[in-house]
Amino acid sequence: MNLTLKVWRQKNASDKGGFETYNVSDISPDMSFLEMFDVLNEQLVREGKDPVHFDHDCREGICGMCSMYINGKPHGPKDAITTCQLHMRSFNDGDTITVEPWRAAPFPIIKDLVTDRSSFDRIIQAGGYISVNTGGVPDANEIPIPKKVADEAMDAATCIGCGACVAACKNASAMLFVSAKVSQLALLPQGQVEKKSRVENMVAQMDDEGFGACTNTGACSAVCPKEISLTNIARLNREYFAAKSSSDNV
Amino acid sequence: MSWLIDSLTSSLGRKVLMALTGLFLILFLAVHLSGNLQLLKGDEGRQFNIYAEFMTSNPLIKVISIGNFFFILLHIVTSVILNRRNKKARPVGYAVSPTQSTWASRNMGVLGFLILIFLIIHLKGFWYEMKFGSVETTDYDAKDLYAVVKAAYSQLWYVAIYVVSMAVLAFHLSHGFQSAFQTFGLNHIKYSPIIKFVGAAFAIVVPALFALIPIWMFLNS
Ligand code: HEM
Numbered sequence: 001m002n003l004t005l006k007v008w009r010q011k012n013a014s015d016k017g018g019f020e021t022y023n024v025s026d027i028s029p030d031m032s033f034l035e036m037f038d039v040l041n042e043q044l045v046r047e048g049k050d051p052v053h054f055d056h057d058c059r060e061g062i063c064g065m066c067s068m069y070i071n072g073k074p075h076g077p078k079d080a081i082t083t084c085q086l087h088m089r090s091f092n093d094g095d096t097i098t099v100e101p102w103r104a105a106p107f108p109i110i111k112d113l114v115t116d117r118s119s120f121d122r123i124i125q126a127g128g129y130i131s132v133n134t135g136g137v138p139d140a141n142e143i144p145i146p147k148k149v150a151d152e153a154m155d156a157a158t159c160i161g162c163g164a165c166v167a168a169c170k171n172a173s174a175m176l177f178v179s180a181k182v183s184q185l186a187l188l189p190q191g192q193v194e195k196k197s198r199v200e201n202m203v204a205q206m207d208d209e210g211f212g213a214c215t216n217t218g219a220c221s222a223v224c225p226k227e228i229s230l231t232n233i234a235r236l237n238r239e240y241f242a243a244k245s246s247s248d249n250v
Numbered sequence: 251m252s253w254l255i256d257s258l259t260s261s262l263g264r265k266v267l268m269a270l271t272g273l274f275l276i277l278f279l280a281v282h283l284s285g286n287l288q289l290l291k292g293d294e295g296r297q298f299n300i301y302a303e304f305m306t307s308n309p310l311i312k313v314i315s316i317g318n319f320f321f322i323l324l325h326i327v328t329s330v331i332l333n334r335r336n337k338k339a340r341p342v343g344y345a346v347s348p349t350q351s352t353w354a355s356r357n358m359g360v361l362g363f364l365i366l367i368f369l370i371i372h373l374k375g376f377w378y379e380m381k382f383g384s385v386e387t388t389d390y391d392a393k394d395l396y397a398v399v400k401a402a403y404s405q406l407w408y409v410a411i412y413v414v415s416m417a418v419l420a421f422h423l424s425h426g427f428q429s430a431f432q433t434f435g436l437n438h439i440k441y442s443p444i445i446k447f448v449g450a451a452f453a454i455v456v457p458a459l460f461a462l463i464p465i466w467m468f469l470n471s
């Protein structure tokens with residue numbers, strides 16, 4: 001396949017940046033999108049040019065590092081996959097593909113397509129610990145948890161924190177991410193002890209980082225590689241106001 | 251008290267204010283429509299005028315009307331605060347805009363602004379006239395607001411503004427109605443389909459009936 005790539009290039013956070021157009025040829029339809037970028041970068045290195053910087057680690061859809069906004073959609077045209085799981089057969093020969101970084105003030109651009117997503121880490125940190133006794137491993141079925149609740153908690157826990165939700169949201173809101181992280185613990189008995197402070201602190205941190213508010217457009221869930229559901233955002237709203245109105249934190 | 255202020259000024263709290271005021275306005279729309287449909291009664295406005303006289307003089311209605319103005323103001327002020335926050339969260343936009351949501355949900359601010367312009371025209375035309383203008387009194391001791399409405403709706407451009415504005419309102423409600431429940435945390439496999447259905451029906455039927463009034467009166471003028 002022969003493709004034209006319009007890629008966002010930006011030297012550093014303070015650089016204005018702009019699009020560069022590149023042509024790549026002989027791309028195999030079986031390559032992943034990142035492998036196609038590897039080909040582009042080898043080409044750039046051969047030409048003595050600076051390769052395009054992009055984030056990646058596992059290349060199998062579990063780390064959440066890869067973050068490309070491809071043709072108007074985080075992680076590209078397919079649903080429920082990350083950029084590293086996207087194959088070139090999803091495109092046509094001769095296509096022009098526009099690749100941009102995640103756009104959000106709390107995700108400042110480090111270089112090209114690489115953004116600093118440590119604001120997510122600070123939200124997780126604000127959530128704090130859960131009280132679990134150390135010592136021997138507890139019996140598997142000691143605490144009864146209905147299968148449905150366990151499934152819901154597990155679904156929320158599949159969030160890999162890639163930030164596609166923020167990237168797709170017209171307000172750059174982190175509600176889907178925060179709601180998944182709050183839900184995975186709020187649903188389970190182990191998460192009950194610190195439940196109120198956790199949601200209060202995580203929401204406060206989310207607002208402090210400068211993410212936008214939620215307009216319930218649903219774009220976040222639509223692009224989420226793990227298909228985190230909007231019911232988590234409803235739960236976050238419930239948990240937050242229940243905590244705010246009943247916790248001892250004045 | 252700081253916890254209360256914290257809660258209401260957080261991004262989630264401000265959304266709850268949007269949803270509460272929005273739902274109140276939705277309730278108001280339903281009541282307002284039921285009153286206005288009396289314009290179509292074909293009695294030269296007698297029943298409508300008596301109703302309008304009652305609505306402007308009854309003390310309880312006066313309190314509700316002040317509340318209504320306050321809620322509209324709160325809805326608008328909160329939307330401006332949220333909008334500024336949201337714009338600041340994405341200072342540099344995309345070259346290719348994202349389209350993974352409904353058009354209405356992405357344009358609530360623009361739709362709301364158009365509704366505001368309509369509200370100003372609407373209040374100037376009828377509310378202000380009734381309150382401070384010189385409206386003639388009928389022989390049954392009520393101001394003849396019907397005559398004012400009839401005169402306004404005999405002009406095509408005026409009717410056009412109303413019809414277009416109701417389409418704008420329909421889009422605002424098509425997202426707003428169900429969004430308010432999600433903001434309250436009400437998302438449930440049993441109730442969400444009902445909320446979505448009622449919201450869609452409300453967003454179509456209520457603005458359509460509102461738009462029908464000027465069209466009907468124009469055709470009969
Ligand atoms: C009859 C008039 C109106 C009704 C019935 C109404 C109703 C609603 C409802 C129910 C919502 C959803 C709240 C939520 O998502 O939780 C909403 C959202 C919104 N309204 Fe209105 N509204 C009206 C007028 C206005 C006006 C005049 C403006 C602005 C000038 C406005 C701006 C907005 C904005 C920006 C949102 C989205 C807020 C967000 O989610 O970020 N609305 N409206």
Ligand code: FES
Pocket residue numbers: 055056057058059060061062063064065066082083084085
């Ligand atoms: S590189 Fe790990 S999810 Fe894509």
